[in-house]
Amino acid sequence: MSDTAPKSNFMTRWRREPLLPEAGAGGAPLTAVIAVMSFLAVLAMAAVLIIHQSAGRWTAELQSEITVQIKGADQAEIAASASAAMRVLNDTPGVEEAILKSDDETAALLEPWLGKGNVRAFLNIPALIDVKVTPALRTDLDSLRQRLTAVAPGAALDDHAAWHNRLAMAAQSGQALAVLVFLLVMGAACAVSTFAARAGLAANHEIVSVLHLVGATDKFIASEVQRRFFILGFRGAIAGLAAAFAALAGAAYLLERGVGADSFLPQFTLGGWHALWLLTVPLATCLVTAFTARLTVLNTLHRQY
Amino acid sequence: MTKKQQIIRFENAGLAYAESAETLSDINLTLGEGEFRFLTGPSGAGKTSLLKMIYLAMRPTRGTLHLFGEDTIDAPREALPMLRRRIGVVFQEFRLLDHLTAFDNVALPMKVAGVNLNSYREDVSELLNWVGLGDRMDAKPPTLSGGEQQRVALARALVSKPDLILADEPTGNVDPAMSERIMKLFVELNKLGAAVIVATHDLHLVQTLGKPVLKISEGRVSRSPAAGGGA
Numbered sequence: 001m002s003d004t005a006p007k008s009n010f011m012t013r014w015r016r017e018p019l020l021p022e023a024g025a026g027g028a029p030l031t032a033v034i035a036v037m038s039f040l041a042v043l044a045m046a047a048v049l050i051i052h053q054s055a056g057r058w059t060a061e062l063q064s065e066i067t068v069q070i071k072g073a074d075q076a077e078i079a080a081s082a083s084a085a086m087r088v089l090n091d092t093p094g095v096e097e098a099i100l101k102s103d104d105e106t107a108a109l110l111e112p113w114l115g116k117g118n119v120r121a122f123l124n125i126p127a128l129i130d131v132k133v134t135p136a137l138r139t140d141l142d143s144l145r146q147r148l149t150a151v152a153p154g155a156a157l158d159d160h161a162a163w164h165n166r167l168a169m170a171a172q173s174g175q176a177l178a179v180l181v182f183l184l185v186m187g188a189a190c191a192v193s194t195f196a197a198r199a200g201l202a203a204n205h206e207i208v209s210v211l212h213l214v215g216a217t218d219k220f221i222a223s224e225v226q227r228r229f230f231i232l233g234f235r236g237a238i239a240g241l242a243a244a245f246a247a248l249a250g251a252a253y254l255l256e257r258g259v260g261a262d263s264f265l266p267q268f269t270l271g272g273w274h275a276l277w278l279l280t281v282p283l284a285t286c287l288v289t290a291f292t293a294r295l296t297v298l299n300t301l302h303r304q305y
Numbered sequence: 306m307t308k309k310q311q312i313i314r315f316e317n318a319g320l321a322y323a324e325s326a327e328t329l330s331d332i333n334l335t336l337g338e339g340e341f342r343f344l345t346g347p348s349g350a351g352k353t354s355l356l357k358m359i360y361l362a363m364r365p366t367r368g369t370l371h372l373f374g375e376d377t378i379d380a381p382r383e384a385l386p387m388l389r390r391r392i393g394v395v396f397q398e399f400r401l402l403d404h405l406t407a408f409d410n411v412a413l414p415m416k417v418a419g420v421n422l423n424s425y426r427e428d429v430s431e432l433l434n435w436v437g438l439g440d441r442m443d444a445k446p447p448t449l450s451g452g453e454q455q456r457v458a459l460a461r462a463l464v465s466k467p468d469l470i471l472a473d474e475p476t477g478n479v480d481p482a483m484s485e486r487i488m489k490l491f492v493e494l495n496k497l498g499a500a501v502i503v504a505t506h507d508l509h510l511v512q513t514l515g516k517p518v519l520k521i522s523e524g525r526v527s528r529s530p531a532a533g534g535g536a
């Protein structure tokens with residue numbers, strides 16, 4: 001008598017056997033490819049998030065800071081203009097902080113170019129004022145500029161606009177590139193899924209034919225295949241996600257150890273929202289895989305009798 | 306009494322495989338509700354081919370075929386599954402799904418039709434018991450003998466209580482006693498209203514049951530009256 005005799009009958013009724021055999025849909029290779037796709041897609045998404053976060057921080061810092069530079073014929077004139085400018089700045093609503101750099105600090109800034117020594121003896125070093133402004137004032141600096149030049153003719157106001165623009169541009173192109181990579185990976189996942197679904201149908205031709213002959217609709221068969229591909233895609237996507245998290249954690253650790261916490265390089269902490277965004281990637285991957293498989297099956301079957 | 310519905314109606318139909326000459330020509334054939342036919346003819350005559358057209362596995366290459374009053378040639382693809390669900394087929398090669406148990410194979414037409422398992426579980430068990438496979442419900446087809454597979458295929462063909470039963474050599478692999486039992490079952494189901502076509506080489510059975518015979522020879526289907534002494 002068979003080893004699967006009566007005692008397991010109940011289990012048989014209970015179990016929901018898939019109508020297409022496990023081996024048929026190119027299981028393991030497809031899962032592996034989806035894992036790689038998902039890995040790349042998660043990294044691309046992480047790049048988008050990290051650039052967004054870092055660029056936001058950099059530009060916020062840059063945006064709140066402007067510099068006033070004051071030139072003059074001699075040190076006395078510079079000092080007078082500087083204190084006049086400080087008064088104007090301190091009276092301006094929207095200026096959160098104005099700090100006049102001491103002569104020594106200014107000299108230290110020039111040291112790399114001019115060397116140590118009494119630079120002031122032969123140069124009229126301009127005075128520098130670091131100003132922190134509110135975003136509202138930042139957008140309209142013209143009146144402040146006029147009032148400054150009224151009291152200190154040698155004053156020039158630098159809002160770092162060029163530097164800021166260049167940085168924003170770099171961040172945007174970086175993000176665009178990452179989004180493009182993400183979309184390409186999703187497209188590749190579609191292609192792979194289409195290919196695998198066609199191969200699966202061909203390999204299971206006899207089964208599909210029997211299903212049709214006992215009255216299955218194309219939709220029914222497509223749903224079976226879709227469910228299968230969702231499960232395969234899900235396994236792969238989770239594996240890819242895990243690998244990508246490991247890679248990101250490794251990179252974060254190396255960055256922190258290698259360049260120190262106060263570096264200008266992106267320091268990323270992917271917590272909360274970011275983790276959620278990254279979790280949508282494997283979900284998107286297996287949805288794309290399953291849905292593409294469904295469409296492929298419907299399309300292929302439609303050409304049969 | 307209302308006019309009997311026509312289950313099958315071929316008009317000037319022909320079937321050709323690929324580019325070759327027609328395997329079947331000039332088929333003009335009707336089968337009414339509750340009618341029984343044997344289908345005979347030498348090997349390679351085209352019995353399976355005729356049945357294939359009826360269970361909608363192949364389209365006639367010319368002529369028309371109506372099933373249950375519906376034109377199958379111009380029917381939209383979406384209409385075919387509903388027609389197929391009204392037909393139970395015992396395929397000559399059984400065509401069981403090897404990765405499913407006997408139980409799941411028999412249950413397949415119901416599952417595919419989206420019927421709830423609870424409403425057909427008993428039918429499946431009873432049919433498998435009836436064909437003597439009550440203790441092999443969990444066996445997969447590759448572990449069954451040819452005759453056992455044939456009986457699973459028979460159970461699958463009947464589980465949905467189809468209006469039309471097509472059996473292609475349904476007794477080719479079973480012993481004479483089982484063979485007679487199966488034929489009597491067809492006759493019983495026919496009495497309950499199912500139209501039946503049984504393709505067979507077993508002329509002895511044809512003789513004993515005394516039902517009308519469709520004969521295929523040289524690509525033509527002809528009808529001979531009830532054979533032998535029965536009925």
Ligand SMILES: Nc1ncnc2c1ncn2[C@@H]1O[C@H](COP(=O)(O)OP(=O)(O)OP(=O)(O)O)[C@@H](O)[C@H]1O
Pocket residue numbers: 322323328346347348349350351352353354355397
């Ligand atoms: N798929 C096919 N492609 C081409 N020719 C086919 C195909 N199937 C069947 N034929 C041919 O059609 C003819 C009829 O075959 P069919 O299977 O219908 O015969 P049959 O009466 O069922 O024979 P048997 O009694 O042996 O089952 C044969 O000559 C066969 O070679």
Ligand SMILES: [Mg+2]
Pocket residue numbers: 352353354397473
């Ligand atoms: Mg045959």
